[in-house]
Amino acid sequence: MNKFAALCLILCAAPANAHPHIFINAGLVFVVDADNRLTHVQVTWEYDELYSLLVTEDMGIDADYDGVLSEADTARLTGFDMQWIEGYNGDLVGTLAGQNLTLSAPTAPTATLTEGKIVTTHLRAVSGAPQINGTLSFLPYDGTYYTAYDVTLPVLVQGGNGCEVTVDTPDIKGALSMTKAEIGALPEDFDMEAAGLGDIGRRFATDVRVTCAAL
Template structure:
């Protein structure tokens, strides 16, 4: 998807800022209890090579450029992306039977480098303690599309319940065509920052549905 988006960007007016600057490969682990209730979601973010390089250089890590962090470097890196401002949803929306599931802030953060890419994980708890996992939906996206998330890493369910996972990918070509058609109607003087920027992130989000039978 990132290559299609990059091609689109080259065709847009110079002031059109609604395109991704950071690409993240995402993985999700849904933690359920004995009763088939969702209690936690563990999130994996694997940053693109360029952004990873910027992070490592800014934090002065991997100075020998061997692509391997020492234990002390990993500890220093851990948590760099979990200092969230109040109200930030972690670019993750989870619903149960169509109702929003409130999640805690990030816990148990970990970070490392794999093949030149910064990879981090964090755990989020269901604020209500648990919620029925009979009909869960999860989408990882940034509304502003500054960051583009692709669910390319494993999606799993941890727990005793036998759960089904289904994946629904967006119509990337169709959504790109609609975005391009809109942006190409703007003249060069149109300032997206002073006008309403279309919040298109969700339109490019993969939906993960999880169904766990109650016991």
């Protein structure tokens, strides 16, 4: 299936409240030092129940369906979503005062199964540990919108001085309507990148912002 067909299945053929294939509740912890330098970002992903069931069944985890993982199960599950291909941004884009930030590959993964949902965490170092002297913005999203991220888990600043967090949620319904209209006006063999739709998931991204007091 090409990208056009996949996107149309999600946005065009489905009703106005259609959703992507995987749902993730996300949380972020910004690790900031005493000089308000951002050193790391810890990311939490809580997968939806259906996807969690598919993963655990495919991996042979929690075979008795009691929701309790053995040590061996936990070891197998930990890092299952950390096998990233080269160039993958981890569905997280960060900027500081409008300048893109470079994040490391994921480290320190954890995984649990809580109330039928897989919950994982990982840590990413921020290159250069920049001082937060402007607006820090992080958007958790999948550019293809195959996975939908909803920032419903805690967003915190660990450390720092005078730092505050704001969470700006998107207008999902409005973004869907606009995207459907745009796609409906394009020929089936169009090039998504050329049409400006190569990063369509950004329209549905929650903007998590951090500001810190001047030192």
